[in-house]
Amino acid sequence: MTRRQFWRHITVHVDRQLMLGISLLLMTSLLMLYSADNASWDRPLRQMFNIAIAISCMWLIANLPLHFLKRTAVPVYLLGMVLLIGVAFFGEISHGARRWLDLGVVSIQPSELMKIGVPMMMAWYFEKHEATLTLKNYFIASLLLFIPIGLILRQPDLGTSLLILASGFYVLFLAGLSWRVMAVMFILALASAPVMWSVLHEYQRHRIMMLFDPSQDALGNGYHTIQATIAVGSGGLFGKGYLHGTQAHLDFLPERTTDFIFAVFSEEFGLLGCTVLLAMYAFVLWRGFSITANASTYFTRLMAGSITLTFATYTFVNMGMVSGILPVVGVPLPLISYGGTSMLTLLLGFGILMSIETHKKLVRT
Amino acid sequence: MIKYAEFKNHQREIFHFQLRLLVSIGFVLLLSAILLMRLIYLQAIRHSHYQTLAESNRISIAPLVPNRGLIVDRNGIILARNYSGYTLEINQNKTTDVDATVNALAELIKITPKDRRRFKKMRAESHGFETLMIRNRLSDEEIARFAALQYRFPAVEIKARLFRDYPLGEKAAHLIGYIGRINENDETKLEENGLAANYRGSDYIGKTGLEQSYESDLHGITGIEEIEVDAGGRAVRVLSNSPPVSGNTLVLSVDAKLQEIAEQSFGDYRGALVAIDPNNGEVLAFVSKPGYDPNPFIDGIDTQSWNELNNSPGVPLNNRALRGQYPPGSTLKPFLALAGLYFKQRSPSDTINDPGYFMLPRWSRRYRDWKQGGHGSVDMFKAIQVSCDVYFYGLATELGIDNMFNYLSLYGFGKKTGIDLEGESSGLLPSKEWKMKRHKDIWYPGDTVSAGIGQGYNLVTPVQLALATATLANDGVAYKPHLVKEVRSSLGEVKRLIASEPIDDLKIDAIHLDLVKRAMVAVTQPGGTAVYASLGAPYRIAGKTGTAQVISMKQDEKYDAETVAERHRDHAWFIAFAPAEEPKIAVVVLAENGGHGGSTAAPIARKVLDYYLLGKIPKPMVKPKKIVEIEHD
Numbered sequence: 001m002t003r004r005q006f007w008r009h010i011t012v013h014v015d016r017q018l019m020l021g022i023s024l025l026l027m028t029s030l031l032m033l034y035s036a037d038n039a040s041w042d043r044p045l046r047q048m049f050n051i052a053i054a055i056s057c058m059w060l061i062a063n064l065p066l067h068f069l070k071r072t073a074v075p076v077y078l079l080g081m082v083l084l085i086g087v088a089f090f091g092e093i094s095h096g097a098r099r100w101l102d103l104g105v106v107s108i109q110p111s112e113l114m115k116i117g118v119p120m121m122m123a124w125y126f127e128k129h130e131a132t133l134t135l136k137n138y139f140i141a142s143l144l145l146f147i148p149i150g151l152i153l154r155q156p157d158l159g160t161s162l163l164i165l166a167s168g169f170y171v172l173f174l175a176g177l178s179w180r181v182m183a184v185m186f187i188l189a190l191a192s193a194p195v196m197w198s199v200l201h202e203y204q205r206h207r208i209m210m211l212f213d214p215s216q217d218a219l220g221n222g223y224h225t226i227q228a229t230i231a232v233g234s235g236g237l238f239g240k241g242y243l244h245g246t247q248a249h250l251d252f253l254p255e256r257t258t259d260f261i262f263a264v265f266s267e268e269f270g271l272l273g274c275t276v277l278l279a280m281y282a283f284v285l286w287r288g289f290s291i292t293a294n295a296s297t298y299f300t301r302l303m304a305g306s307i308t309l310t311f312a313t314y315t316f317v318n319m320g321m322v323s324g325i326l327p328v329v330g331v332p333l334p335l336i337s338y339g340g341t342s343m344l345t346l347l348l349g350f351g352i353l354m355s356i357e358t359h360k361k362l363v364r365t
Numbered sequence: 366m367i368k369y370a371e372f373k374n375h376q377r378e379i380f381h382f383q384l385r386l387l388v389s390i391g392f393v394l395l396l397s398a399i400l401l402m403r404l405i406y407l408q409a410i411r412h413s414h415y416q417t418l419a420e421s422n423r424i425s426i427a428p429l430v431p432n433r434g435l436i437v438d439r440n441g442i443i444l445a446r447n448y449s450g451y452t453l454e455i456n457q458n459k460t461t462d463v464d465a466t467v468n469a470l471a472e473l474i475k476i477t478p479k480d481r482r483r484f485k486k487m488r489a490e491s492h493g494f495e496t497l498m499i500r501n502r503l504s505d506e507e508i509a510r511f512a513a514l515q516y517r518f519p520a521v522e523i524k525a526r527l528f529r530d531y532p533l534g535e536k537a538a539h540l541i542g543y544i545g546r547i548n549e550n551d552e553t554k555l556e557e558n559g560l561a562a563n564y565r566g567s568d569y570i571g572k573t574g575l576e577q578s579y580e581s582d583l584h585g586i587t588g589i590e591e592i593e594v595d596a597g598g599r600a601v602r603v604l605s606n607s608p609p610v611s612g613n614t615l616v617l618s619v620d621a622k623l624q625e626i627a628e629q630s631f632g633d634y635r636g637a638l639v640a641i642d643p644n645n646g647e648v649l650a651f652v653s654k655p656g657y658d659p660n661p662f663i664d665g666i667d668t669q670s671w672n673e674l675n676n677s678p679g680v681p682l683n684n685r686a687l688r689g690q691y692p693p694g695s696t697l698k699p700f701l702a703l704a705g706l707y708f709k710q711r712s713p714s715d716t717i718n719d720p721g722y723f724m725l726p727r728w729s730r731r732y733r734d735w736k737q738g739g740h741g742s743v744d745m746f747k748a749i750q751v752s753c754d755v756y757f758y759g760l761a762t763e764l765g766i767d768n769m770f771n772y773l774s775l776y777g778f779g780k781k782t783g784i785d786l787e788g789e790s791s792g793l794l795p796s797k798e799w800k801m802k803r804h805k806d807i808w809y810p811g812d813t814v815s816a817g818i819g820q821g822y823n824l825v826t827p828v829q830l831a832l833a834t835a836t837l838a839n840d841g842v843a844y845k846p847h848l849v850k851e852v853r854s855s856l857g858e859v860k861r862l863i864a865s866e867p868i869d870d871l872k873i874d875a876i877h878l879d880l881v882k883r884a885m886v887a888v889t890q891p892g893g894t895a896v897y898a899s900l901g902a903p904y905r906i907a908g909k910t911g912t913a914q915v916i917s918m919k920q921d922e923k924y925d926a927e928t929v930a931e932r933h934r935d936h937a938w939f940i941a942f943a944p945a946e947e948p949k950i951a952v953v954v955l956a957e958n959g960g961h962g963g964s965t966a967a968p969i970a971r972k973v974l975d976y977y978l979l980g981k982i983p984k985p986m987v988k989p990k991k992i993v994e995i996e997h998d
Contacts, residue, residue: 231419270408
């Protein structure tokens with residue numbers, strides 16, 4: 001086997017275009033981490049390590065045949081549920097929330113697993129009943145979604161619950177949940193809001209109010225929003241130049257390697273840079289949607305659609321939060337923010353997309 | 366045919382899916398457009414505005430800590446206040462050898478071993494950012510001496526701070542509580558409750574007592590100061606500030622003078638006293654003896670002093686009025702009499718013969734009366750007056766534990782009263798279910814007999830018994846006891862009144878009430894068990910004595926106070942309200958190991974009643990000599 005053949009052999013399941021988009025974003029990540037960490041190699045190096053692990057896992061998943069992927073849906077979901085229940089009873093408490101489960105060797109956060117586990121389970125369920133979908137099936141699928149969300153909400157972890165809710169909703173939506181049912185649910189949710197509001201504790205209301213009016217909490221989360229908006233706005237059309245963001249380097253921006261890294265980017269590269277960044281995300285999304293449209297089975301269609309839309313949601317929520325149109329909820333910028341867990345979850349998702357795309361091709365030819 | 370249908374279905378399904386996918390893509394495009402518009406708005410349209418902000422962004426935001434609210438008694442006497450003082454603080458980040466700095470300082474300014482121990486403890490708990498206090502309450506001379514040599518101590522600074530002070534010291538310590546430095550636990554709690562922002566800059570938080578339960582009122586709202594800083598981070602000028610809002614003042618219903626008299630009346634006895642205005646639930650005095658001085662707790666009491674307090678045999682840190690659980694003994698009898706009347710098990714005129722003991726049919730055990738030989742013929746009135754055990758053994762047996770449980774829980778026995786302090790105990794009102802759950806055993810008839818005189822499993826807290834007594838005094842209309850009367854802003858305007866709406870009306874039959882109240886008055890008259898209580902009083906006192914056994918006696922064994930070790934002597938109870946016709950105050954006294962309620966607890970209650978009703982200040986306490994031998998139980 002020549003080197004060329006070998007290379008082709010190991011990359012046959014890696015989607016070229018998707019990989020290109022992901023690589024561009026990952027390079028941006030390293031570039032920005034170097035700047036956000038005040039020109040230190042510490043964070044970028046560690047992020048490289050995170051990326052290496054995540055890419056390997058992605059490659060592994062991409063090479064798994066589709067039927068195998070489908071077979072893992074139920075076990076992954078059940079494992080996730082067991083772990084979530086384990087967290088509820090034996091989880092470690094840190095920062096007032098019970099999210100981590102200590103398995104002796106490693107501590108894991110089962111809610112991360114469910115970001116993939118829940119949509120996969122729902123997609124599996126819909127495919128099983130593909131021929132005879134009735135309202136009852138949608139109801140059961142919703143249960144599959146809401147039970148883990150309830151457990152995660154109890155931890156409490158509002159951010160993750162909302163994202164899993166989004167990914168599950170996308171499956172329901174793509175599976176054809178009728179517009180009428182969605183409208184009714186929307187109205188019910190609106191109608192129950194005042195009731196929910198009245199049962200909330202005073203401090204919980206205060207917290208919600210703070211989300212919408214950052215100036216009320218100028219020392220806490222509000223401070224983040226105010227400083228991030230200044231950073232984005234002061235970037236202007238062309239930015240202040242790489243490594244020259246004053247907001248970032250004079251320590252005004254909080255959490256600038258994680259949730260607020262987009263503020264560093266906007267400050268240094270301006271509107272032009274942001275447009276290019278948005279284009280990179282759009283490229284990845286476009287590829288995700290085209291994989292979805294060409295997917296061969298019901299399961300893969302739903303799965304691919306949900307993964308792509310969830311990725312879009314992450315991106316929008318983070319950028320919206322940094323630019324001050326959404327409340328601060330603690331969602332990292334996908335593929336760019338520093339962090340091993342979210343990197344792994346995202347690339348696992350892309351691995352599934354690649355598997356869907358490449359195995360379908362093999363089947364056809 | 367079927368195949369064809371499925372095929373059709375498949376096509377349609379793909380079409381539907383593609384449609385949904387298109388809608389999704391449209392949704393994503395919409396979101397992107399919103400985002401792009403926002404970016405254009407910030408970076409192109411409003412760019413110059415944010416540019417200026419960023420350039421002048423030398424603004425550092427600093428919290429302005431509010432003054433903690435005061436605590437005053439019902440007459441305005443200050444129980445907790447703030448004073449400003451100078452402290453000497455060490456910034457750990459600016460020195461490599463903290464111990465050397467402390468030693469060098471000690472040559473200049475007096476630093477006691479206590480100061481050092483406290484400093485060591487604070488250092489162990491700190492995160493390393495804040496400066497740590499090594500000395501407080503610096504005198505002017507000390508400040509001058511340090512200022513002259515400050516250049517030698519780059520890591521040490523003098524700071525002006527507000528300090529909490531409890532001017533009454535040990536008095537009322539259990540109800541006021543104290544504040545202490547915010548620890549990791551407090552931080553987590555604040556974080557969970559979304560209050561962390563308001564505590565930025567705050568070092569202290571209420572730890573016990575009213576300081577804890579009214580923390581949200583007392584703390585106030587933290588202000589924000591925007592300061593322009595130079596490149597080195599030093600303040601140049603203040604740009605804007607939203608001033609802090611001082612904490613609210615708590616006006617207590619407690620009368621500090623009454624509290625003082627009550628505490629003094631205990632002499633060397635340990636115990637508790639709760640006095641309540643039965644007409645509105647206002648707590649007038651709330652005593653737990655022995656007390657402790659809360660002042661050393663504020664800046665973290667050093668371990669040695671804490672151990673001394675904690676290991677002291679009197680357990681001064683234990684709030685007996687709130688958390689102490691004791692058998693109610695005979696103080697339960699008036700309530701049981703009402704239960705007997707309510708369930709029509711006994712009429713007032715029913716008499717029994719008391720031979721000095723009680724036996725259950727088919728059981729051989731003798732339940733003895735406190736009086737050897739018994740009280741002879743006894744009706745309900747006399748049973749309360751002389752505290753006849755045999756009458757109530759029988760009454761309890763006739764009522765049965767279920768009725769007793771149901772009736773007594775109306776008065777709040779076995780439940781927290783909901784007084785405005787945290788950590789209240791709920792006492793214990795036994796029932797069949799409870800015993801099965803707790804002891805995995807059935808309820809025996811003998812258990813009911815003991816319960817009839819408030820022994821056995823029954824446990825009450827002094828505040829619980831005070832609520833029940835006040836409810837009885839107020840003809841069954843119950844008010845939740847509360848120590849705080851109103852919350853005022855720091856400027857004195859009333860912000861909220863602590864509710865004095867009745868929580869319950871038991872609708873006790875007037876005839877029943879009249880009988881029990883008359884019998885309780887007779888308790889304090891010659892022939893009753895607490896004659897001292899009303900000797901020479903110009904008003905009538907309704908009362909009831911009680912004895913809570915500390916060690917259990919074998920049947921027929923005679924209890925002799927003289928031979929029993931002090932620690933094992935019975936606890937003495939006295940409950941009372943006065944004036945009996947129109948009660949203005951209900952009081953409950955518990956004297957631990959005090960022996961008889963009539964001789965130790967009742968005189969304490971009398972002093973409280975005299976001061977509250979007549980304004981009479983008692984003479985230094987003289988232990989009453991024994992007058993009549995009726996003194997028992």
